[in-house]
Amino acid sequence: MSCLMVESLGAVSFESPDQNAVCSRTLGDGGLKGAPAGLQSERRGSYPSIDLRLLNRELSTKRKVKRLLSFQRYLHAQRRLRGPGFQNSLHLLDEDYQGQAVHMLSKVGTWSFDIFLFDRLSNGNSLVTLLCHLFNVYGLIRHFQLDMVKLHRFFGMVQEDYHSQNPYHNAIHATDVTQAMHCYLQEPKIAHHLTPLDVFLALLAAAAHDVDHPGVNQSFLIKTKHHLASLYQNSSVLENHHWRSLVGMLRECSLLSHLPPSTLRDIEQQLGSLILATDISRQNEFLGRFKSHLDNKDLQLEDAGHRHFMLQMALKCADVCNPCRDWELSSQWSERVCEEFYRQGDLERKCHLEISPLCDQQLETIPVIQIGFITYIVEPLFEEWMRFTNGSLLANNMLGHLKRNKALWRQLLHTQHKQAAGRATPSRGGTGVP
Ligand SMILES: Nc1ncnc2c1ncn2[C@@H]1O[C@@H]2COP(=O)(O)O[C@H]2[C@H]1O
Numbered sequence: 001m002s003c004l005m006v007e008s009l010g011a012v013s014f015e016s017p018d019q020n021a022v023c024s025r026t027l028g029d030g031g032l033k034g035a036p037a038g039l040q041s042e043r044r045g046s047y048p049s050i051d052l053r054l055l056n057r058e059l060s061t062k063r064k065v066k067r068l069l070s071f072q073r074y075l076h077a078q079r080r081l082r083g084p085g086f087q088n089s090l091h092l093l094d095e096d097y098q099g100q101a102v103h104m105l106s107k108v109g110t111w112s113f114d115i116f117l118f119d120r121l122s123n124g125n126s127l128v129t130l131l132c133h134l135f136n137v138y139g140l141i142r143h144f145q146l147d148m149v150k151l152h153r154f155f156g157m158v159q160e161d162y163h164s165q166n167p168y169h170n171a172i173h174a175t176d177v178t179q180a181m182h183c184y185l186q187e188p189k190i191a192h193h194l195t196p197l198d199v200f201l202a203l204l205a206a207a208a209h210d211v212d213h214p215g216v217n218q219s220f221l222i223k224t225k226h227h228l229a230s231l232y233q234n235s236s237v238l239e240n241h242h243w244r245s246l247v248g249m250l251r252e253c254s255l256l257s258h259l260p261p262s263t264l265r266d267i268e269q270q271l272g273s274l275i276l277a278t279d280i281s282r283q284n285e286f287l288g289r290f291k292s293h294l295d296n297k298d299l300q301l302e303d304a305g306h307r308h309f310m311l312q313m314a315l316k317c318a319d320v321c322n323p324c325r326d327w328e329l330s331s332q333w334s335e336r337v338c339e340e341f342y343r344q345g346d347l348e349r350k351c352h353l354e355i356s357p358l359c360d361q362q363l364e365t366i367p368v369i370q371i372g373f374i375t376y377i378v379e380p381l382f383e384e385w386m387r388f389t390n391g392s393l394l395a396n397n398m399l400g401h402l403k404r405n406k407a408l409w410r411q412l413l414h415t416q417h418k419q420a421a422g423r424a425t426p427s428r429g430g431t432g433v434p
């Protein structure tokens, strides 16, 4: 059953990729300096707009209206009006809102941080705002002698390359994962071992780990013969694309061009190895390694290789930590991720493709998906994380939420079963607190 869940999310199983081979195959796709901003996504091997048009056609009128009225849409329109050079959209913020967003940043290390509110207060610029703050707090700008103009341009590009029309894989998810990563970097077990390079890699990988995500999974790309699936030989297709997109943006902004080439190569490689670790179909491989390190008590965080492995695990935890948040936040993520699955299923139905597991809204309800995800993916991972942190406050807090949320989904499922008993067709189910 656990394997089924992993395969449902990640689609196909495969050997762990030889990262050097991947790198030498794809290193050429970054350097396209000087093309107009409107072509940037296309240059990085982005998804053709036809997919999005198809997806958009599936949206209900209500959702269309909501999107039209959203801040992001307003911001995008502003960017188009101002031309490609316009990046620092923080200028658009109403002073009151900006003040409140800045105030929220004083609590950015707390687990109950409301990322949705932060995104609204920062006018849809949560990723840029958070990254600017954290790079300052950790002293990364000074340590790596980063050029502020290049840095802002780079953060803006990463944020913009997330698809705001995806219910789940959008820039807010990236901000959420980055905020979780920041919390994990504060863990007493880890904090004092970290070098500035570790922190830099961890935050960048978290921020860009899903960049340019199309809102459909790998199996969809494989069965529709998308060019990225053949480029990456059906193996970690999305994760390779996120990584290569990040490298393309770093090079395009020449953010790190003042560093020695060997350091630059090392940074690009490590970013790749962190982002590729988020491929959910490699869950068992990583969990097995984590368990055996913990059983053997042989993790030495003075060792750079061991620290890198720990950062891979931290990023994996951050990526799937939404069921460990307070119910008010967690249930929003659950609705969003299931909505994205259902949209893929609707698209597959329309295109007469086999509907992927978890994507058929006529068969799969949100509580069932959540209980499965928590049981087979999140609990096993966070139980090991708990062991690794020696039962830290944060780990206890996260596991507490996880158990409570699972119990609430069970209650909702029970209510749904009772309600559905008299009905002919099952419904999607809601997420109101019972
Ligand atoms: N609450 C959730 N319920 C079901 N699946 C989830 C949930 N959160 C994350 N996922 C899945 O876990 C995957 C982790 O990697 P991704 O972010 O690429 O895509 C994510 C989703 O497919």
Ligand SMILES: [Zn+2]
Pocket: 173, 177, 209, 210, 319
């Ligand atoms: Zn993710």
